[in-house]
Structure formats: C-alpha cells, structure tokens
Amino acid sequence: MKKVVFLVLSVLVAFQTHAGLVTNQVLNRVMEANANGETPVVILDLDDTLFDSRTRKAIIFREYAFYLLNEDRDESIAFKIFSLPLNQYHYGVSETLHSAGIRTSDIHEEINNFWKERFFTNEYAALDLEIPGAADFVQTLKSYGAKIVYLTGRDTPGMRKGTLKSLERRGFPSDILITKPTFEMDDTQFKKEAFEEIKKMGEIVAVFENEPRNLNAMIEAFPRAQAVFLDTLHSDKPDLPSESADHISDYL
Numbered sequence: 001m002k003k004v005v006f007l008v009l010s011v012l013v014a015f016q017t018h019a020g021l022v023t024n025q026v027l028n029r030v031m032e033a034n035a036n037g038e039t040p041v042v043i044l045d046l047d048d049t050l051f052d053s054r055t056r057k058a059i060i061f062r063e064y065a066f067y068l069l070n071e072d073r074d075e076s077i078a079f080k081i082f083s084l085p086l087n088q089y090h091y092g093v094s095e096t097l098h099s100a101g102i103r104t105s106d107i108h109e110e111i112n113n114f115w116k117e118r119f120f121t122n123e124y125a126a127l128d129l130e131i132p133g134a135a136d137f138v139q140t141l142k143s144y145g146a147k148i149v150y151l152t153g154r155d156t157p158g159m160r161k162g163t164l165k166s167l168e169r170r171g172f173p174s175d176i177l178i179t180k181p182t183f184e185m186d187d188t189q190f191k192k193e194a195f196e197e198i199k200k201m202g203e204i205v206a207v208f209e210n211e212p213r214n215l216n217a218m219i220e221a222f223p224r225a226q227a228v229f230l231d232t233l234h235s236d237k238p239d240l241p242s243e244s245a246d247h248i249s250d251y252l
Ligand SMILES: [Mg+2]
Pocket: 045, 046, 047, 048, 049, 209, 210, 211
C-alpha cells in the first residue's frame, strides 16, 4: 500500500509544471508570513504579466483590417491581418506587421496611429484576456490571505476604468489597483515611488513583472521577496532580468 501511495505521489510531483512549482513557492511564502503574524503582500504588474496584451492588439489590428475592407482599400493587407495568429503578435506594431508579411510603409504609419488612438483607452483595456491561469492563481493568493497589489504603468485618466472592468470580467479579485497619474510619466520611476507606499502595507512576499527593468527595481527594493519574471512580451529596453528571478510564461 505504502509503495502505491509513494508511486502516486512521485507521479504527481513529476507532473507538476515549472509554473506550478513557482506559484506554490509563492503560496508557501504567503502562509509563512501569516504564521509569523505578518500581512503578506504580493505585487503584480498587469500588461503581459496577468493580461495578454496581444489580445487587445489583435482586436485593434482586425478592426483596422475591417476598416480597410469597408473603404475598398487593399484587400490583401486586410486578409494578411485577419490570418495572423495571436502568437505572431509582437511588442511593437512594426514587428507585428513584418510577421504578417506587410511591408508597405504608408500603412505602417496609418496603422500605428490607429493602434495608438485605441490601445491606451478604457474601452479597449476592458476587453483584455488573461494569461492562462492568472485569475485562478490570484484568487488563490487572496484566499490564502495575501493582500493583492496590482501595480501598473497604465494611466488613471485613460485606462483605470477599463482596467477595473477587465479585472472584474476575467475573475480577478478586487483589492488594490495603483495606476499612473499621467500617461507621460516614466513607468519605472512611477513604480519606484509607489514602492514606498506599498512597503507600509505589510511584508512583500513576491513580485511579478514582465519588464526586466521594473523587475530589477523591485528586487532592489524588496530583496526578501520572491521575484517572478513573466517571459512573455517586453519592450526593447536593454536590461536582462536579474539571475535571482524565477521565469514563467503562464500560471498553469
Ligand atoms: Mg507589463
């Protein structure tokens, strides 16, 4: 009997994904902080950390393609966009167009403007889909007693309302959402300033980010926290994530 139990447990451990191991470590840290009488706090970025920003991009690109068709413009470009799978969407508009095989330079500028007018808005942010397993994981963190801090470079006037809507729609628990007061403010600088306020909330047990520069700033500010790098999309800012960070690409 003991042998059977051992075998079943071994199989279960063997089948645990890397993301499963990392997220379990975070849950253990939450429990440890609770046991020590501290308030466990977990800081999570939103774009390409909890939400897949490609899903918003794809809606905008397809809307543009639909507009081209309605205007009796270039049908072949429209269908190249319609056919582009989600995994071919990149951080930048130009790279995404290249992967669709679109090289017309006047379209680049037009679609870039079309994208810019929509991407950073409440209306479109409200449509975001989660990175697989993200909402369940954050719900579990909350049920274990963690304080959840969503810390994002999205700006309050343009995107806060839509962000609250998408968090609710996708089943994320409501807790603390910190957004940038203005669009123009530098993301990393804004986040560094927010760290001071977050420090007062409890023991920071884990931080989740997809931008290496932001993650490294968090590691510096919260050296005891578990740092998790979301290896999804990130800007071309040159930093590499610190070696101490765990890498995951979803929460499954
Ligand atoms: Mg991000």
